[in-house]
Amino acid sequence: MRILFMGTSEFAVPALKELIAHKFELIGVVTQPDRPSGRGKRLTPSPVKGVATAHTIQVYQPEKARNPDFVRTVKRLAPDVIVVAAFGQILPQTILDIPPCGTINLHPSLLPRYRGAAPIQWALINGETETGVTLMLLDAGEDTGDIISADRVPIRDEDTAFTLTRQLAQLGANQLVRCLSNMPIGEPPFAVPQNDAEATHAPRLTKEIGRIDWNQPAIAIHNLVRGTAIWPGAYTFFREKLRLKIVRCQSLPQELDRRPGTLEIAERQKLLVATAEGTLQLLEIQPATKKSMEAHDFINGYQLQTGEFFNY
């Protein structure tokens, strides 16, 4: 079975690796073009490209998937099935029509919930206690295609976008291998339509979403920290201009009886912040321009005093 893989980010890597490990016939890998990235704007290949080239698989990097040249290329490759995972571009119907077995997409949520670009992040931000990864047939809509299968996983309190992404990526990869191993010949796998009435949307995060509002309950802020961990991070401002990213924290039920955003140092080493409801204990902090550090070191190095506050 001729498989064309399309993916870009870290989430797609386990899927590609599993396909390689199980010796599926990969006729090519499509990924986003190398982008200027990182300090100094060096041209950087996507994580998926790194894996593909390491296994000497042909790589295609169209600027636009709907580009006629690229569509012709896909036709020429004549894939039986296209597998998509975190590719980052909308595929035009002209491409979806090509593979006789359909285009299979790996989506890290329990569809129809959390359709869109940032399902893992929003599930965490919303404080969900369960999520999953869904295998579906891509259609013209955004994550609206028929569902092939889904795996559920509980979200633990210590989960962040990092841990969940890693976990769901691996689960999804296994699920994909299972599906491809049982594929019918010459036609798409069995799938059932989504219930659109239950659909919710998980749009791409923006930098502004990471800005902490201390007038929110401690639990909500803690969830924001977990959900934005990969990017943009949950941040606030200290002593007027210093941007601080909260890397790790914990929400406590106790009330500080201070204005939200006010700091309190407890037992010489605990960094507490008053919120609208409950208290947030900061465990790990990263001031802009510094490496992330323990709250304890932050208190010592910056000579923190109870009563100081965060601007927001």
Add this chain to the structure above:
RNA sequence: CGCAGGGUAGAGCAGCCAGGUAGCUCGUCGGGCUCAUAACCCGGAGGACGGGGGUUCAAAUCCCCCCCCUGCAA
């Protein structure tokens, strides 16, 4: 040539602009106080200030080159 901050005791920071015996908080070691302590008091160890050159009577501080770290941006 994208913008910007930084590398000073085990950790986090100050000192650098206006060169002249290296400082703060924490940790650590020893002693004391205490029923006891992560609390408090006293004392000690630990740093050729990222690397290399230069200027100077004198460089953590001024000049040049290199290495490394980080935030933003993408």
